[in-house]
């Protein structure tokens with residue numbers, strides 16, 4: 001009754017993230033069509049989706065090695081190298097000496113967030129490149145200071161943002177000297193946006209940073225492109241890419257996280273208890289705070305299969321997590337039949353920014369992680385977590 005097509009929650013542990021390979025492959029096909037049509041290369045942003053057991057299947061769906069992955073840290077870069085097999089790109093707001101030592105052995109591209117960091121690490125990178133056949137390409141992340149109205153904590157162009165180099169920061173630089181060894185330009189300014197936002201952003205980038213576009217050989221458009229969403233204008237995305245390619249001889253990269261696994265996963269949970277707390281309330285074996293923190297951080301109301309808005313259906317409940325945090329409440333939902341202990345609830349669109357953000361706060365167990373194929377109803381992998389995962393991250 002409360003299940004998306006063919007998914008039987010009783011086949012899985014609870015709570016459990018279940019990612020549908022069929023849906024992932026559908027997303028891959030859309031992304032691949034953009035790669036094929038334009039020649040742009042698409043990288044998976046691991047910070048949004050890093051279910052590495054799915055990576056070989058993703059590569060298969062793309063008919064060959066995937067584009068690659070982009071990492072926000074040494075550990076994501078290493079995961080990418082070990083499990084992804086494509087290009088490894090890294091960006092972070094700051095790199096330490098130790099980060100850089102490790103990144104040198106892992107990365108194909110490294111993007112810096114400040115002119116200072118670029119100047120600091122340029123000698124180590126050029127020394128590395130002289131000694132090795134594989135050359136690491138370096139880029140700068142710019143801040144075009146063009147906001148597209150995203151939620152402020154997800155807007156890298158909000159006032160006093162620390163992300164990206166502003167135009168005025170180039171004022172006192174000798175550009176020939178600065179660009180010695182630099183080959184790329186990176187910007188990331190969007191969040192869950194359509195291609196009209198990219199189109200406007202690109203115009204701002206061109207207006208302010210033409211001097212860079214003329215000097216580089218690759219341009220990374222960052223993430224935040226909701227390419228696999230139903231209403232996304234793929235034609236306009238392709239036009240944007242082709243327009244830049246026609247004007248400048250550059251390789252274009254996109255690095256979406258969400259678009260790779262959009263609507264591809266679920267979080268299965270179980271009702272532990274039903275209480276009356278000024279209104280009917282169901283306590284779940286999962287937790288918004290620990291297992292779907294974006295629900296509280298973004299904030300947003302995740303869909304539950306078979307449910308309605310508050311009072312839309314006959315029986316309305318607030319749904320709360322099992323942690324002791326007073327605010328650990330998902331939202332209010334209505335159902336056709338009363339909820340009771342043991343009922344399964346399936347949260348939708350839970351593959352992205354979910355399992356990568358879980359915590360063991362309160363000692364809560366991490367949800368299991370499963371890879372499943374809705375076409376065959378085959379469960380391809382299930383990972384369980386236990387006490388060790390809680391203990392190991394403390395000392």
Ligand SMILES: *Cc1c(COP(=O)(O)O)cnc(C)c1O
Nearest residue numbers: 045048188222223224256257258
């Ligand atoms: C977060 C991020 C991405 C991925 O963004 P999505 O919204 O998941 O597509 C890509 N690049 C950078 C630099 C990011 O910070």
